[in-house]
Amino acid sequence: MIATAxxxxxxxxxxxxVGAIVAAYALLAPxxxxxxxxxAGIPLLTDxxxxxxxxxxxxxxxxxxxxxxxxxxxxxxxxxxVAFFGIGAYTTGMxxxxxxxxxxxxxxxxxxxxxxxxxxxxxxxxxxRGHYFAVASLGVGVAVGELVxxxxxxGQPVFGGASGLFLPIYAVGHRGLFFFYLMCGAAAVAIxxxxxxxxxxxxxGLIAIRENEDAAAVIGxxxxxxxxxxxxxxxxxxxxxxxxxxxxxxxxxxxxxxPIEYNVQMILMALLGGTGTVFGPAAGAxxxxxxxxxxxxxxxISLDIPFVSSEARPIxxxxxxxxxxxxxxxxVPRGAxxxxxxxxxxxxxxxxxxxxxxxx
Amino acid sequence: MSAAVxxxxxxxxxxxxxxxxxxxxxxxxxxxxxxIVGIIGPNGAGKTTLLNCISGTQRLDRGDIRLNGSSxxxxxxxxxxxxxxxxxxxxxxxxxxxxxxxxAAIGALFGSAQARRGVAGAFALADEVLELVGLRAKADHPxxxxxxxxxxxxxxxxxxxxxxxxxxxDEVMAGLNNVEVDDALDMVRAVxxxxxxxxxxxxxxxxxxxxxxxxxxxxxxxxxxxxEPEVVLRDERVIQAYLGERYAKRLKS
Numbered sequence: 001m002i003a004t005a006x007x008x009x010x011x012x013x014x015x016x017x018v019g020a021i022v023a024a025y026a027l028l029a030p031x032x033x034x035x036x037x038x039x040a041g042i043p044l045l046t047d048x049x050x051x052x053x054x055x056x057x058x059x060x061x062x063x064x065x066x067x068x069x070x071x072x073x074x075x076x077x078x079x080x081x082v083a084f085f086g087i088g089a090y091t092t093g094m095x096x097x098x099x100x101x102x103x104x105x106x107x108x109x110x111x112x113x114x115x116x117x118x119x120x121x122x123x124x125x126x127x128x129r130g131h132y133f134a135v136a137s138l139g140v141g142v143a144v145g146e147l148v149x150x151x152x153x154x155g156q157p158v159f160g161g162a163s164g165l166f167l168p169i170y171a172v173g174h175r176g177l178f179f180f181y182l183m184c185g186a187a188a189v190a191i192x193x194x195x196x197x198x199x200x201x202x203x204x205g206l207i208a209i210r211e212n213e214d215a216a217a218v219i220g221x222x223x224x225x226x227x228x229x230x231x232x233x234x235x236x237x238x239x240x241x242x243x244x245x246x247x248x249x250x251x252x253x254x255x256x257x258x259p260i261e262y263n264v265q266m267i268l269m270a271l272l273g274g275t276g277t278v279f280g281p282a283a284g285a286x287x288x289x290x291x292x293x294x295x296x297x298x299x300x301i302s303l304d305i306p307f308v309s310s311e312a313r314p315i316x317x318x319x320x321x322x323x324x325x326x327x328x329x330x331x332v333p334r335g336a337x338x339x340x341x342x343x344x345x346x347x348x349x350x351x352x353x354x355x356x357x358x359x360x
Numbered sequence: 361m362s363a364a365v366x367x368x369x370x371x372x373x374x375x376x377x378x379x380x381x382x383x384x385x386x387x388x389x390x391x392x393x394x395x396i397v398g399i400i401g402p403n404g405a406g407k408t409t410l411l412n413c414i415s416g417t418q419r420l421d422r423g424d425i426r427l428n429g430s431s432x433x434x435x436x437x438x439x440x441x442x443x444x445x446x447x448x449x450x451x452x453x454x455x456x457x458x459x460x461x462x463x464a465a466i467g468a469l470f471g472s473a474q475a476r477r478g479v480a481g482a483f484a485l486a487d488e489v490l491e492l493v494g495l496r497a498k499a500d501h502p503x504x505x506x507x508x509x510x511x512x513x514x515x516x517x518x519x520x521x522x523x524x525x526x527x528x529x530d531e532v533m534a535g536l537n538n539v540e541v542d543d544a545l546d547m548v549r550a551v552x553x554x555x556x557x558x559x560x561x562x563x564x565x566x567x568x569x570x571x572x573x574x575x576x577x578x579x580x581x582x583x584x585x586x587x588e589p590e591v592v593l594r595d596e597r598v599i600q601a602y603l604g605e606r607y608a609k610r611l612k613s
Contacts, residue, residue, distance in 0.1 A: 199479065200479070201469050201470075201479060204465075204466050204469050204479070205466075205469075205470065207455065207457075207458070207466075208455055208466050208470075211454075211455035211456055211457060211458065212453040212454070212455060212456075214417065214437075214449070214453060215449065215453035215454070215455070215518075216466075217416075217417070217436070217437040217438050217441075218415055218416075218417065218437045218438075218440075218441055218446075218447050218449075218519075219441055219446070219466060219467045219470050219471055219518060219519070219521075219522050220438050220441035220442050220470035220471045220472070220522060221438055221470050222436075222438045223438065276457075
């Protein structure tokens with residue numbers, strides 16, 4: 001027992017040190033692209049093109065970490081969280097483009113509106129359990145996107161319609177850097193919130209609901225209120241990412257703020273990294289988003305896939321993601337984080353044990 | 361019956377129907393504070409449905425349930441728990457991914473107004489309760505490593521950790537062998553000795569006679585008899601309900 005505890009502590013230390021080095025590099029390398037750094041003779045550590053990819057990666061850290069609160073900790077498989085991303089994006093977008101609000105004043109309203117919407121639809125939806133909830137939430141995700149594109153008033157589209165919404169470019173030096181760090185800030189908030197939840201009475205209540213909702217109710221957990229609060233919290237963080245995205249991307253429409261594939265991706269990331277944990281979804285987002293970019297041919301290092309033209313690569317990427325989802329769910333049900341606690345090692349025996357666990 | 365002291369729990373004409381079938385039909389009884397009462401009855405007599413109505417898991421169709429004089433009929437389970445009624449499930453429902461201690465601590469973290477609210481305080485209370493039910497040595501075990509009798513103990517521990525004034529136990533002895541039943545009886549006595557009123561459902565006569573001061577016999581949703589266990593179990597109608605008419609006649613002659 002003592003030896004196991006010791007090796008577990010050692011593994012955790014190694015994991016934290018490696019994580020800290022990666023995080024420090026990712027956060028500091030972009031600074032080398034500043035003019036001041038250039039003139040001081042600091043070598044360019046990263047390409048400006050990377051900011052865009054890096055910002056996407058961090059955006060998915062926020063989305064996967066937020067999904068984990070309702071899907072991982074509370075155990076309600078929400079398949080429509082992209083609705084909150086879109087609502088956040090359109091809240092900020094409309095306030096900036098139509099009401100001429102400054103970005104930093106408009107941004108806080110994105111999480112607020114997303115959370116309010118989640119609470120409203122959550123009250124009826126969260127009465128459903130299991131796959132009924134999953135399907136209903138997917139419906140919400142699709143419906144909100146369609147509504148936003150098709151609501152007209154006096155013959156004019158209210159939210160820009162099919163042609164989308166253009167925002168004025170945010171006047172800030174080093175825009176790429178600014179939005180990268182802003183997204184990192186949102187990711188830090190999402191991770192900090194998760195850390196707090198998992199140590200609080202609130203979090204224990206959510207876990208109790210996940211493990212057995214009837215038992216949770218009879219020991220005094222107000223299950224309806226807790227589920228709605230978890231859903232709204234996840235929505236707020238997702239909406240925050242959407243709000244940042246709208247000003248960063250300058251142009252928003254149904255396709256880029258309500259993409260159905262985001263629903264699958266954020267869930268896959270959380271599953272891959274480890275649901276119900278603080279850093280699992282973030283690690284999963286990092287791994288998977290880099291894989292998506294790699295398969296899509298956006299990374300400087302890329303692999304020629306035989307018999308596949310470069311146009312077909314994004315499709316092949318989707319196919320590979322689908323296969324990965326199946327493999328992860330069946331063979332690594334608790335996520336890759338399982339291998340970093342020092343308790344288990346990736347081995348044939350582990351995969352066989354998982355298969356027995358996940359199949360009847 | 362002492363009219364001066366109002367009962368802690370009072371059921372009046374409680375009725376619960378499933379379609380055309382009345383699982384519980386006009387059940388009335390009282391439980392005094394500090395008492396330990398057993399409800400027995402054959403399969404399908406409505407014992408668990410009755411418990412579900414008291415704990416708010418199921419809504420009653422007619423009648424009233426009062427706790428210390430005020431009605432709790434039809435309110436949601438978490439509010440019933442806050443008012444101080446704890447319960448266990450016949451088919452145990454542990455929080456599977458957690459340790460034994462964490463299971464008990466969640467009970468302490470929520471539960472009645474008397475439960476401790478801080479996370480640290482809840483874990484301290486959890487250890488006390490695990491000691492009481494005899495699971496202290498297994499506090500750090502995952503639930504999946506527990507035997508069936510231990511899972512039943514954990515079910516009781518989690519309910520006791522909510523600091524209830526009234527504890528409803530749904531067949532905590534079902535499926536246990538004779539030695540395990542004796543251990544479980546000791547556990548129920550220990551919990552009762554802390555000042556908790558106990559209302560327990562049982563199939564096993566030995567349990568009712570062993571710990572209960574009063575027994576209530578249910579049959580087809582009705583109260584068939586109630587009173588001291590030894591007296592009730594000799595009641596002809598009770599023997600008939602349990603063993604059938606023929607056997608009851610043979611017993612008499």
